[in-house]
Amino acid sequence: MKFSLAVYSAPYSAQSASSALRFARVLLAQGHEIYRVFFYCDGVQNGNSLTAPPQDETDLIAQWQELQRRYHLDLVICIAAAQRRGVLSEREAKRLEKPAANLADGFELAGLGQLVDAVAHSERLVTFGG
Amino acid sequence: MTLHIVNQSPFSSNALQDCLENFAQGDVLLLIEDGVYALQGEFFRAIPGARIYCLEVDTAARAQEATASAKPNVEVINDIRWVQLCTQHNPIVSWFR
Amino acid sequence: MSHSTIALCRTPPYGSAIAREGLEAVLTSAAMEQEIDLLFLGDGIFQLLDHQSPEEIGQKSLRRNLLALPMFGIEQVLVCHKSLRDRTITLDQVQIPGVEVKTIREPGTLIAAYHCVLSF
Numbered sequence: 413m414k415f416s417l418a419v420y421s422a423p424y425s426a427q428s429a430s431s432a433l434r435f436a437r438v439l440l441a442q443g444h445e446i447y448r449v450f451f452y453c454d455g456v457q458n459g460n461s462l463t464a465p466p467q468d469e470t471d472l473i474a475q476w477q478e479l480q481r482r483y484h485l486d487l488v489i490c491i492a493a494a495q496r497r498g499v500l501s502e503r504e505a506k507r508l509e510k511p512a513a514n515l516a517d518g519f520e521l522a523g524l525g526q527l528v529d530a531v532a533h534s535e536r537l538v539t540f541g542g
Numbered sequence: 543m544t545l546h547i548v549n550q551s552p553f554s555s556n557a558l559q560d561c562l563e564n565f566a567q568g569d570v571l572l573l574i575e576d577g578v579y580a581l582q583g584e585f586f587r588a589i590p591g592a593r594i595y596c597l598e599v600d601t602a603a604r605a606q607e608a609t610a611s612a613k614p615n616v617e618v619i620n621d622i623r624w625v626q627l628c629t630q631h632n633p634i635v636s637w638f639r
Numbered sequence: 640m641s642h643s644t645i646a647l648c649r650t651p652p653y654g655s656a657i658a659r660e661g662l663e664a665v666l667t668s669a670a671m672e673q674e675i676d677l678l679f680l681g682d683g684i685f686q687l688l689d690h691q692s693p694e695e696i697g698q699k700s701l702r703r704n705l706l707a708l709p710m711f712g713i714e715q716v717l718v719c720h721k722s723l724r725d726r727t728i729t730l731d732q733v734q735i736p737g738v739e740v741k742t743i744r745e746p747g748t749l750i751a752a753y754h755c756v757l758s759f
Contacts, residue, residue: 413629418757420638420657427575428549428638438621444629453660493660524667531644531755532673536628539758541657542549542557542575542638544751560649560681563721566747633756639650639657 414445416530419455420541423472424465429458432540433475440483448486448530449476451519453541456494459487459519473516480518491521543568545631549575549638552585557637562588570631572624574600581609581616595619595627644668645676645750646757648683652701653693658686661759662704669711676753679733680719680746683759684726687718687733687740709737720744 417436421428436446451458463473480487489499494515495508501521505513515521531537546569550557558580561571571589573580573596580586581601586594594616601610601618610618619627628634646665650658668675679687691702708716718733720742733740743749750756 415628431549431575434621435624438625442622442625444625452664453657492663496656524664525671527664528668528671528673531668531757534755536632536634537755537757538547538628538634539636539638541636541758544747544756556681563719564680564747564750566745566751569747569751633750633753635647635750635756636758638758 413536414447414534415439415536415538416447416534417449418527418537418539419449419451419458420453420539422454422457423463425454426542428540428542429455430470430472433472433479435538435540436479436485440479446483446485447534448488448526450527450530451487451489452493452527454497455540456489456497456499459489459494459516460499460514461516462514477516477518487519488522488526489515489519490527491523494521543570543631545570545572545627545634547572547574547634547636548577548580549636551576551579552583553579555639557639558585561635561637564635565589565592570627571595572627573597576604578604578606578610581606581613586615593617595623597621597624643674643676643753644755644757645678645753646759647750648677648679648686648759649681650759651682651685652691653696653698657759658683659701659704661757662686662701664757664759665713666704666707666711669713672712675713676715676717677713678717678719678743678746678749680722684718684722684728684733687735688728689732689734705735708735713738715739715741717741717743717749719746
């Protein structure tokens with residue numbers, strides 16, 4: 413079955429960010445398809461490459477990246493929500509004249525239309541927030 | 543039939559209460575994360591006969607396993623069953639605040 | 640199966656970003672000519688109140704975004720009857736020009752009929 417996930421929570425702030433990752437992993441292991449994971453609201457922080465958790469804690473960003481490489485996942489960060497919260501690609505950082513870019517590899521910035529498109533093309537949408 | 547997923551404690555959030563007020567005949571309730579603390583109260587009288595599930599890992603993490611097994615209408619499920627519930631029901635509504 | 644979508648608006652404006660960002664998602668959906676309905680329930684009802692003046696807290700009026708709904712082709716919004724009653728808000732306090740505000744008494748049955756539910 414074709415799923416999309418909407419993730420509204422920041423990693424390390426709310427458990428739902430890691431629940432989303434766990435759910436994605438089980439979905440894929442069960443042979444389901446993930447059309448897209450759309451990160452919105454505080455969820456855009458899941459694509460922040462500057463997160464540096466202690467060694468003995470789960471590196472959520474690295475785990476999303478690993479899953480992305482293995483399954484060619486479409487991990488989309490809402491560009492408007494990301495700009496407000498300081499998650500920028502090289503291109504956006506240059507355009508907005510900011511000193512650094514921090515969008516993690518494997519994630520891409522795109523508009524809210526990608527959420528609408530995910531809703532239209534998926535059989536299920538599961539939202540992770542809080 | 544809707545699958546309702548609640549991840550907040552009913553002792554600090556309206557998520558479960560709002561969910562129960564929006565519960566239709568045949569709908570299913572899944573408690574995850576802090577949502578499993580609902581097992582400590584008498585919240586399910588509002589939805590007699592409804593199927594209620596709680597996620598095993600979150601239930602164990604929060605010392606709610608005994609409470610869960612003492613409730614005859616509550617079933618503890620693993621992550622694979624979670625995925626199955628999502629394939630068996632639609633729409634899926636998340637109540638997260 | 641129908642591909643229609645409903646957005647549940649449950650959060651009040653200003654205290655968090657989710658009400659505003661939720662509404663942005665709804666407007667984007669409508670602009671892309673996708674069928675989307677809005678149900679205001681719980682504290683989401685507070686988004687609809689007239690006379691919001693958030694300038695002094697450094698925010699833009701969310702109500703102003705709601706006034707744009709007809710321009711996006713959304714001519715009806717649904718509000719939960721019980722949520723209004725619990726907050727002693729009357730129907731005339733939550734009107735939007737050019738939009739029919741329809742009260743819903745059995746939201747659960749309504750929600751179950753949709754293909755997709757967005758929560759904000």
